[in-house]
Amino acid sequence: MGLTTAYRLSKQGHQVTVFESAPQLGGLATHHDYGPFVWDRFYHVILPSDQHLIGLLREIGLGEQLRWQKTLTGFYANRKYYSVSNTIEFLRFPALNLLDKVRLAFTLLYGSRINNWRKLEQIPVEDWLVRLSGRSTYEKFWEPLLRAKLGEYYQRVSAVFIWSYIKRLFSARDSSLSKEQLGYVQGGYKTVFERLATLIHQANGNIRTGVTVEYIGPAPNGGLLIEHSGTKEHFDKVFFTGPVNILQRVAARELFHLSKQDNPIDYLGVICMVLITRKPLVPFYIVNIADQQIPFTGVIGMSNIVALEETAGFHITYLPKYIPSDDPLLQQPNEEIKRQFASGIRSMFPDLKEEDVLSVHINRATKVQPMQVLNYSQIVPQVTAANKDFFVLNTSQFLRDNSNNNAVVRHVTEFFEHGFL
Ligand SMILES: Cc1cc2nc3c(=O)[nH]c(=O)nc-3n(C[C@H](O)[C@H](O)[C@H](O)COP(=O)(O)OP(=O)(O)OC[C@H]3O[C@@H](n4cnc5c(N)ncnc54)[C@H](O)[C@@H]3O)c2cc1C
CATH class of the missing domain: 3.90.660.20 (Protoporphyrinogen oxidase, mitochondrial; domain 2)
Structure with a gap:
């Protein structure tokens, strides 16, 4: 979020400084040295439907380095592996009977066609899936999938979580339940962050890794002060792209308004x-x-x-x-x-x-x-910047998306489309 914002600002002719507390760029999508090679610290794939992310990758000259691969999806049940990667395998999947399968196919199709997610926010994910797919399909298919994505937390999320998953994944397939195509950039996300960093540097921007922002406050004669490593620096504008709890820790109270603080x-x-x-x-x-x-x-x-x-x-x-x-x-x-x-x-x-x-x-x-719990859009604290030079962008503002890099890029794009400067 921070690097995409900085890149967009650089393109508009602004001179940016990026502060990153970690020794290397990338946040959750950063890389790790595994010894004989370097790859992403956590697993990341790109879906063919990630149009905002793919658009950014092409824009920064990495379109040619995108690689796509057909993949298989497995299930592990009764100490055996089952492939459920195409229609025939799915129809053979012994854990589900024919009726279960029909109901599952119906849920996927129905879910992928829903556009109004707000109603789903009021329904616990389990209730919604049991209603559409039946208890048996829920226990054998959906519950393991929810556990894989959310651990024990799955009982607390709303149906928006699985709806957004179905929507995003459905378009990763050639056609429903045929083979999935998933992608990556050669060299992993390290390549992406290095390219963004190069473009920011070329536009006279600075990137400071290993520097933790400790305080952001208003400057007496306009603009803002950033405090780090025992020094203060002045900036015209500040974009904060970290989580809300860090915002609360580092930004002066008068810079932002956070509604419903009793709902962390x-x-x-x-x-x-x-x-x-x-x-x-x-x-x-x-x-x-x-x-x-x-x-x-x-x-x-x-x-x-x-x-x-x-x-x-x-x-x-x-x-x-x-x-x-x-x-x-x-x-x-x-x-x-x-x-x-x-x-x-x-x-x-x-x-x-x-x-x-x-x-x-x-x-x-x-x-x-x-966690997109029940009625998340109504209980999530809304962060509003209360200073004309201070802006906040982060994943807690995603109401209908799971956190992913396509949603990150789209969020930044929409922020700029709404004409911030
Ligand atoms: C296991 C796992 C699998 C994933 N799989 C996928 C996937 O397949 N596809 C996909 O698109 N996405 C995936 N993601 C999600 C993706 O990594 C996130 O959407 C993305 O990294 C969010 O970016 P962000 O900038 O909002 O937050 P972050 O990556 O959390 O970045 C926030 C940054 O702020 C820095 N920071 C915080 N406080 C300070 C401070 N005081 N001073 C300076 N710097 C500070 C942090 O060090 C961090 O680098 C996955 C994530 C995980 C964990």
């Missing part, structure tokens, strides 16, 4: 084990797990999309576990997380031998996305 936003956190192996673990991009004994919430076979030459011939598999952002597990040492995940790894990949594993990494993030 709950964020979802994630612990993500990354296995670098000499052989593939699954043939699927994503495996939804219908087995509550497994301690992680999904399996992401990234190398089924990303060409092996990107990852020095090794296979990269992510094992995410989504949890509330205040879950104590997020603070546990890596060894404890490895210990907890070990039984699931043994059950799901019984043929995996120690010598097949090059390395194991634990990545974590406390603020992955705001």
Whole structure:
């Protein structure tokens, strides 16, 4: 959000300075050094329907580096893997009977055609899915999928979450329930952030990594002051693109108005084990797990999309576990997380031998996305800048989208279309 905003401002002729507290750019979409190669810290894919994101990538000259791959979707139930990647496999999927399947197909079609999401906000996701798909399909198909995306949090979200997922995913398929096409940029998101940084530098902008903004306040003679590393700097305008709790911590009270402060936003956190192996673990991009004994919430076979030459011939598999952002597990040492995940790894990949594993990494993030609970658009605190030189853009302002980079780019584009300067 910050780099896209900075790039757009640079293009308009403004001289920008970007502050990033982490040592490297990219936030949640940043990269990680896995040893023989560098790839995204968390798994990221681009959908063919991500038109705003793809538009930006083309605009910054990365259109030619987009790669697309047909992928498979799997289900893990009763200690077996099932591919549900095309109509025939789906019709054969033994966990669902024919009626379940018809109801599931109806839910996907119906959901993809809904445009008025506001009504869905009042309905818990489980109620909506059970009503459309039936209890049996819900338990065997939707619940594992919700767990894979949200962990135990899934019971608290509204139907908007799954509607927006269906909408986004439906257009990733050639036709309903045929094979999915998913994409990435060669070199991963590192390539994207490096290109944005280059363009910002070319427009005389500055990028300061490893610098935490500690305070933003009004300057006596107009504009704003930013305080960091014991110094103060003056700027004409400031765009804040971090989460709301950090806004509350660093920005002077008179700069913004936050409605309904008694309703803090709950964020979802994630612990993500990354296995670098000499052989593939699954043939699927994503495996939804219908087995509550497994301690992680999904399996992401990234190398089924990303060409092996990107990852020095090794296979990269992510094992995410989504949890509330205040879950104590997020603070546990890596060894404890490895210990907890070990039984699931043994059950799901019984043929995996120690010598097949090059390395194991634990990545974590406390603020992955705001939880779209019931009536989210009415209870989410509205941030309004109360100073003509101060602007706030962040993912808590997404009312109908799950957090993803297409929604990020669209949010920035719409902000500029509404003519801020
Ligand atoms: C496991 C996982 C999988 C995902 N998969 C996908 C996917 O497949 N496709 C997709 O499109 N999206 C995906 N996403 C979502 C995507 O990463 C986010 O939508 C995107 O990163 C949000 O960008 P942002 O700029 O809003 O927030 P962030 O990435 O959180 O950036 C906020 C930045 O602000 C910085 N910051 C905070 N406070 C300060 C301060 N005081 N001073 C200076 N800097 C500060 C932070 O360090 C951070 O870099 C995924 C995310 C995760 C975690």
